[in-house]
Amino acid sequence: MIDQMNEPLARIRFVLVETTHSGNIGAVARAMKTMGLSRLELVAPRQRPDAEALARASGADDLLERAGIHQTLTEALVGCRLVIGTSARLRSIEWPLLEPPECAARLLAEAQEGEVALVLGRESSGLTNDELARCHFLAHIPTNPAFSSLNLAAAAQVFAYEIRRAARVVTGERLTETPRDLASAEAMEGFYTHLADTLIQIGFSDPEQSRTLIRRLRRLFNRARPDRVELNILRGILSAAQGRKTPNRFARPDDSAP
Template identity: 70%
Template sequence: MTDPETSPLARIRFVLVETTHTGNIGAVARAMKNMGLRRLHLVSPRQPPDAEAMARASGADDLLAAAEVHPDLVSALAGCRRVIGSSARHRAVAWPLVEPPAAARLLLEEARHGDVALVFGRECSGLSNDELARCQYLAHIPTDPDFSSLNLAAAAQVFAYELRRVWLEQADAAPAAAPRDLAPSEALEGFFAHLDQTLLDIGFADPEQSSKLGRRLRRLFQRAEPDRTELNILRGILSAAQGRKSPGRFARAAAPAPREE
């Protein structure tokens, strides 16, 4: 069996966005530790972990002490090869949708080679469209539609269990192929900012109506999962479209005409 300290489980982040109740942070930490997960990241929690969080953690206070706090989601996802967002709500712009077992397989597949993240939204409203746009997949727990709302910690427990179950099945399996050097989250964010600006510069996008277009383009490129080299090529194309490259820089001088004897 693979050592849990060096297994893919050690590279999976649970990211909680603007959690309101500190008790939920503690309960998520407990759910994670039950299943061998240790990477807890907090994005602008309303309050830092306190005595209520410690009580709900029930022995997982080491995860709370080690939790990383970030000012925004972008910094919480820095270095991640794959990001999945958890949400109970379906969206106007359809995202690739998976259930917890498939989400676990997708995360563990890339966690063999680097950090990945599972993102949970606010207790009252979940993830915003802009936050979901930073995820490659949307994970949905198929609850009863008549009573679909899950407590944050309960949702975290479902995913934590599936991650451990799949990990136990795959622990001794070798990767099928050498890993691709996937562009990390922060590199993708730089590309999307460059893309947005280019679309404005060339007159393709309307600044007042471009948010939905931006989400659709994010979905397109995130589905492709470009590696670093491919992302550099795409950014070079954008720079050329912005006029930052000399149009004739690869032109070759015409060969001289043959002389007539």
């Protein structure tokens, strides 16, 4: 699955146009690498990647080292079959408009066949209309209208995340947890018997009341679904409440009663 995901991701370029601050280049590199993207292209940066860029890249130095530096946007887009420009504001001229999830899906789909690019403009003014004319679509992050300013690297992270999310859907990748060794039904029954006996022994309930109480406690622990170790801890607590000694009680999971 990883190889299946990485191949199209490697064909997606993030193109930064006339970036003013080198630190932003480093931060974009970091945003890209965290999402498995590796192709960074720079168009006439005001400052080339320097020590600040390396510091902000925070481990994505390899992306900075491999980044292409071009004099024009046209050069940076050579070989691309799809180009999507980004803008913090909606333009008076009508471009086909995409939100980040749609943008990511289109980039990923086209990257199955060839090179594609996402173009991010200057920190202060974004992309010019002439630069947008080289794009097939315009992507816009719908921010708070009362405060729509979004840092270049933050915008790049939004798009990078959406691209990764779309790739994970295609490959079927899911978050996985270490499987829990859940307590068996018979172990739980032994626990409930031990619990009922303990509650009566310590005077918390009497035999007449214990049925209703144990039913409620059953619902509680059935929702919790304790694993074997957790059940041993609970039974150790019950044994201690009964005044029993429990040597090596937590040394290893054990379904047996104390």
